[in-house]
Amino acid sequence: MDVEKDLISFKGDLDSHLNMMDVEEVNGELKVLLKYKKAGTGNKEMLNQAAMIRFEEINNVGGTIKCPMCKKVFKQGHEKFVAFIPNGPKKNANIEMVHNHCAKKLRKLVEGRK
DSSP: OHHHHHHHHHHHHHHHHHTTEEEEEETTEEEEEEOTTTOOSOOHHHHHHHHHHHHHHHHHTTOOOBOTTTOOBOOTTOOEEEEEEOOSTTSOEEEEEEEGGGHHHHHHHHHHHO
């Protein structure tokens, strides 16, 4: 019985985190955005799970996902992580899928914005 309750709780948490995100077309590409008006106190692990689901939805409709750093399309088996890139207070954050080997370049870019 506890497993069923845990599963229902997990699904509810995941749904609430999915509701914080939208997929929008930006410059001809489908992008995942974390809406600042919807984003509450999100759990980082759940936000990562929700973002991966949104990226999978983009793949399912035939969209491509490109690393913002090297501009290469993700292929199955590529090592990757999800990056949340804020655009300032009271603005939507970009959620990007980034190759592991591009992490250093992304860190420099984000640190340069501060």
